[in-house]
Amino acid sequence: MRWTALLVLMGVALAQPLRLEQGWVRRVPGDVTAAYMVLYNPGDRPVRIVGASSPIASRVEFHQTTRGGHDHHADLSAMRRVAALVVPARGRLEVLPGGYHLMLYGLREKNPRPLQEGQRVAITLRLEGGGSVTFSLPVETR
Ligand SMILES: [Cu+2]
Numbered sequence: 001m002r003w004t005a006l007l008v009l010m011g012v013a014l015a016q017p018l019r020l021e022q023g024w025v026r027r028v029p030g031d032v033t034a035a036y037m038v039l040y041n042p043g044d045r046p047v048r049i050v051g052a053s054s055p056i057a058s059r060v061e062f063h064q065t066t067r068g069g070h071d072h073h074a075d076l077s078a079m080r081r082v083a084a085l086v087v088p089a090r091g092r093l094e095v096l097p098g099g100y101h102l103m104l105y106g107l108r109e110k111n112p113r114p115l116q117e118g119q120r121v122a123i124t125l126r127l128e129g130g131g132s133v134t135f136s137l138p139v140e141t142r
Pocket of ligand 1: 034063102103
């Protein structure tokens with residue numbers, strides 16, 4: 001590899017404030033679904049995520065499940081909206097079933113057909129201070 005290309009790649013890696021360690025969008029037949037992810041912050045300051053968006057959804061919110069075991073959203077009282085998510089310095093934020101999730105609304109409006117297993121979905125996270133990161137997550141039935 002030429003040095004210029006390597007330096008460009010290093011620059012991209014250094015500029016990325018968050019790394020996606022795992023993530024998926026749940027495949028559902030309905031109009032609403034959830035996305036899960038594990039994020040790592042390699043920096044020495046916490047990273048605050050203040051918003052999210054996706055081309056497959058009209059609106060994305062951060063939610064926290066407030067009662068154990070629930071992750072299917074049949075009982076809306078079992079989750080609450082949170083304003084922001086924080087990834088600690090040199091640490092992880094787990095957005096996983098039973099804890100936090102990203103709630104994606106308006107799937108029918110944004111997608112000509114239901115989400116398919118294996119389809120990739122872009123999720124953009126807006127960071128405090130003006131930056132953003134976009135990750136590609138697979139649609140999975142789990
Ligand atoms: Cu929710």
